[in-house]
Amino acid sequence: MKDKIEEEHNHSQIFGKKTELYFAVLCGVFLLIGFLIEKLGIFPTSVSLSSYIISYFFGGYFITIEAYKKIIKGGFDIDFLMIAAAAGAAYINSWAEGALLLFLFSLGHALEHYAMNKAKKSIEALGKLSPKTALIKKRGKLEEISIKDLRINDVIVVKPNSKIAADGVIIKGNSSINQAPITGESIPVDKTSITTIDNLPEFNEIDKHHVVYTGTINGDNSIDVLVLKLSEDSTVSRLIKMVSEVETQKSPTQRLTKKFEKWYVPVVIIVVFLLCFAYLIIDENFNDSLYRAITVLVAASPCALAISTPSAVLSGVARAAQKGVLIKGGKALEDLGEITTIAFDKTGTLTEGKPKLTNVIPLNHFDEIEFVQLVLEVESLSNHPLAKAIAKDIKSQYKIEVENKASNVNAIQGKGIRATYNQKEAFIGNVKLMESANINVDEFVISKMEHLLENGHTVMIVALKKQIIGLISVMDTPRKTAKSTLKRLKEIGIKHMIMLTGDHQNVGNAIAKQIGLTEAKGNLLPEDKVEAIKSLLQRDGKIAMVGDGVNDAPAMALSTVSVAMGAAGSDVALETADVALMSDKIENLPFVIGLSRQSKRIIKQNIWISLGVVVLLVPVTILGLTNIGLAVAFHEGSTIVVVINALRLLRFKNELSFN
Known part of the structure; x- marks a missing residue:
């Protein structure tokens, strides 16, 4: 895939990345000019011929390059057949027909190649996840170095609200880490330092509460991280590798097309070559046999077949x-x-991707408004993302504001927060926080919490004066x-x-x-x-x-x-x-x-139409029952039919209303 992208890039130096598309358009422009000049009849034949030759150049340039690359590798495909058909048409002085073949085919070719650099872009975008430098701690001093120079067991310092530069384990400090870039988790995860770094298990076996990943975002606290993976082995690098591997795999459709080309093109070439010597068997001269062979080549050239899919795709993409x-x-x-x-x-x-306040449950006959006022006062003093979400939703739902009744807020990593509210001690957090404060969590509260947890909520207990006064929960809502x-x-x-x-x-x-x-x-x-x-x-x-x-x-x-x-x-x-x-x-x-399904149906219809015309025309031209003009008329007529059929997609509304 990468080599293919580079090839396309190298071909696109004249007008940039859209050169192939511009060449196809110029082919059509000079075809039209030549056709009009020829029909007007007021200029010498050489003028229209010159226009057709220029049209041939623009239409055949990229197709010829592709065909040549395949030929030197021992392969013949539809590109070669189109060039041969156009050359044959020129030989028997049917320049307009040949130019039209090249225009339609080169236009489809250009549209097909336009998005070829998608894989390269996706890999480049992944590479931007990781920071370029890291702060490393050496002999008590901080030094900024490139992440390429990091070594296993180096200690990096990650400042608040900055990206983490390596996969590793926290050895000092606690923080909430936004892991969304890697795991997709909607709520930042509380991380704590590991108690000892002696005899560390394998990276994947370390408790996830101590592990951090490259490209994730640190919260409000500074942490020290022991580097356990080099940049080329980091989580981000694995993402890059996985994307690059699957992007380069060929689709079943591509393989099917290649199989078709392998037998179709050589068969047509052999038949046309043999027809050139038909005069040895039947009563006609060499020129008649050559004319018949070129007529068959034009009839067999898969112009309608080649444009049948791109025209439907273009219409479908435009409608989308x-x-x-x-x-x-x-x-x-x-x-x-x-x-x-x-x-x-x-x-x-x-x-929605954002935590929302989902339940406010006062307990022990505590007044609901006073309960939410306490929660608002305490949570509004915290920088934790969950606290900010709770405070915002309380203000919105209850139409109340902060009255500065809380103070002395202390965040306890992995447990919750403690504060003073109206000169009384208040707690908001999990069961561990309550236990550390010697607050009894009875079976009724546990039962309520388990019900909420089973339904996907993140639950917090609220306590005042050593007594539980209620529960609150948050959730990323659909x-x-x-x-x-x-x-x-x-x-x-x-x-x-x-x-x-x-x-x-x-x-x-x-x-x-x-x-x-x-x-x-x-x-x-x-x-x-x-x-x-x-x-x-x-x-x-x-x-x-x-x-x-x-x-x-x-x-x-x-x-x-x-x-x-x-x-x-x-x-x-x-x-x-x-x-x-x-x-x-x-x-x-x-x-x-629905649009895709209808596009698929139209593509199948177009293929049957185009193949049907080829199946009809080739025997007729082989038997000499028609001339090249009629063959081209039928041939290009099938192209017009498949294009019109494809344009039906532009009025697609939904699967039930389309007809």
Whole structure:
């Protein structure tokens, strides 16, 4: 793939990356000029001929290069056949027909190659995840060095709100780490320092509460990290490797096309060559045999076949763009229509991607307004992302403001916060925080918490004066349109809808139940998502993956068709994806699947039309029952038919209304 990208880049020096497209357009322009001059009849024949020759140059330039590269490797394909047909048409003075062949074919060629650098861009975008330098601690002093110079067992210092430069284990300090770039978790994870670094187990076996990854973002506290993996072995590097590996794999469609070309083109060449010597067997001269052979070559040239798919793809892509959906090429457009299984990322795809206050439960007859006022006062003094989300939602839902009744807020890493509220000691956090403060957590409270936890909520206990006064919970809530979208997908034949998430299994199960998913898989790292996709591919043959984050890139690249949420999607997801919902509306997914199915049907129709004309024309021309003019008329007529058929896609609305 990389070599192919470089080849295309080297061919595109005259007008930049769009040179091939410009050449195809210029071929059409000079074809039109030559045709008009010829029909007007007021200029010498040499003028129209010159225009046709220029058209030949622009239309045949890139096709000839491709054909030459295949020939020197011992292969003949449709590129060669098109050049041979155009040359034959020129030999028998049918310049306009030859130029038209080259124009239509070169236009399809140019559109096909336009997105060839997608794999390279996705890998470059992944590389930007990792910071370029790290602060290393040596002999009590800090020194900034390139991450390439980091060594295992170096100690790096990660300042607040900065990216972590290496995979490793925290040996000093505690902090909340935003792991969304790697695991896709919607809520930052509390990390603590490991008690001892003696006899450390393998990296993957270390308690995840002590481990940090390259490219993740530190919270408000400074931490010291012992480097356990070099940059080339880091999590980000693995992502890059996985994306590059799956991006270079050829699709089944490509392999099928290659098989077809291997037998079709040589057969046509052999038949045309033999027909040149028909005069040895039948009663005609050499010129008549040559004319017959060239007529067969024109009839057999797969112009309509070559344009049948690109024309449908172009129409389908254009219609999708009108609806704010970017489809990157024909493979995605064709494959999406055959999908019956879709895997979804959770955070930012099926959910809003932001924690929301979901439950306020005062206990022991505590007044609800006074309860939420206490929570607001205490949480508003914390910088923790969850605390900020809780404070924001309380203000919005209860229409109250901070009255500065809280003070002396102290964050206790991994447990919660302690503060003074109205001169009384208050606590908000988990069971461990309550136990450390000698606050009794009875069975009733535990039961309430377990019910919320089972439904995917993150739960916190609120206590005042050593007494529990209530519970609050937060959750990454589903998108408003998620449930109706999944229902529509089920109606149009999507049988399996699976969620793959880095969040806890309970969270995944709760979201799945709310919106109607068939299955949810939680606690997944990027490599786990890749394994899940491999398993689904083995079971169902083809699968679409819908995601928005960097951590989804390897799984998306491995899937048959990858779909990125546009506005919320990372650069990597967008570059890796075959389809991007640019307006960030997941409800456009059923539309694009319906469009894909209709595109697939039209592509099949076009192929049958184009092959039918070839099957009809070739025997007729071999038997000498028609001349080259009639052959070209039928040949180009089939091209017009397949293009008109493809243009029907521009009025596609949905699968039920299309006719």
